[in-house]
Amino acid sequence: MARKLKKDEDIGPVQDMDLTPGEREFMLSEDNKKRIAEINASWPAGGQSLVREGRLFVREGQLLKMCRKGLKARHFFLFNDVLVYGSIITKGTFKGQTVLPLAHMILADVEDSAEGSNGFQINHEEKSFVVYSPSQQDKANWMTSLNRFISLSQSATGVQPVGSRAVWIPDKKVKTCMVCNTTTFTLTNRRHHCRNCGKVVCGPCSVYKAILNKEKPERVCSQCHAKLGGTTPTTIPVLGKASTETETKKSQPHNQEIDDSDLSSDSSDSSDDEDVSVAEGSSAALFAGKKAVTLSDSEKKIHQLSDQDRITIMNLVKDGQLSMDEAMAQIEKGKGKTAASQPSSPSHRTPSSSFSSKMQGVSGPHAVAIYSNDDPEHPDELVFAESDTIVLTRKVNEEWLEGYLFGKAATTKGIFPTAFVEIKVPL
DSSP states (O other), rough: OOOOOTSSSSOGGGGOOOOOHHHHHTTTTTTHHHHHHHHHHTTTTSSSOOOOOOOOEEEEEEEEEEETTTEEEEEEEEESSEEEEEEEEEEEEEEEEEEEEEEEEEEEEEEEEBSSSSSSEEEEEEEEEEEOOOOOOHHHHHHHHHHHHHHHHHHHHHHHOOOOOOOOOOOOGBBOOOTTTTOOOOOOOOOOETTTOOOOEEEGGGOOEEEEEEOOOOEEOOHHHHHHTTOOOOOOOOOSOOOOSSSOOOBBOOOOOOOOGGGOOOOOOOOTTTTSOOOOOOOOHHOOOOOOOOOOOOHHHTTTTHHHHHHHHHHHHHTTOOHHHHHHHHHHHTTTOOOOGGOOOOOOOOOHHHHHHHHOOOOEEEESSOOOOOSOOOTTTTTBBBBBEEEEEEEEESSSEEEEEETTTEEEEEEEEHHHGEEOOOO
């Protein structure tokens, strides 16, 4: 029976991998060891050590990775057991290291379209995404090398992939929540991604949690929450694998343009034969399901409430005090009697007492979060809640700042969108 390989587990004895005599000779050479040491030292912020006995450096190169906010250049390193990539800081230095064991990987071809040429999709239980090569030959070289060492890794470890993470649809492709189809995304109505299906959804449609293939609960949409067995908003169903939605099949992005009418919600009963594991950023991802979604009366009302009212309802239900309908009725009954039930304007928010206490003792450049950043798209991002105080360390560019939470160690610093904070004392 195939066993599941732990992320930090060795690939096994090198003799178990069927390398060619030339590959084995290079693996034992000083040139191979020196190159791996150089790559290992090219991450100034640190990361997982890439120096390991039996590791063979295969190839490297720059590919365009389809990320949440569009195509981004990433540098990839292929070894005989892992694929490593990160963002480029300067020539020869990188950040945001991601290490994907090959034993859990499956490749899928992506046909050329208006969105890109020479692409292929990497399906993995940790991350799934599409990359584009600079040429057809480069794509062929990458896919040949990857498929060869994926096969060798799986043979050496006895591992067979049991599922992959859902491919996220990029933010820019979607203007309206793909579940309720009513919420239009703005600076205040932020986009979120369901970890099970990869759809772009609004806050009210993604307040649910489920345990997929990681130990901690993750954000899922209302449709996936119900599909996974969630009976109440606070139920946390356990799946035990990366996603219910992913399959291994060839990705074929559509060439047609996307307009608002195409952004209808996917149905909650998506069948297994729907092509949901399509290329991230492709039109096909938005056409995986086209059945209209009918919201219940409670769901419609939730979307019309303020953030504070939604939080109050969730807390009442979570504590077992009231049912969802009872909590909704209580909120509606109290409307007009308290300012707390009215949506607050981002530019006229009143700091809470906890916020005021956080401000005491702060000196030097700092900012206050006006939106929470609990759904980061990159491992280098700083996670914080609304009203948190952030000590500023540097300005990355016009759109991003770097800093750390007041009261925390400076080593915990990360980057975050400038638009998410109000700067109190500038750098």
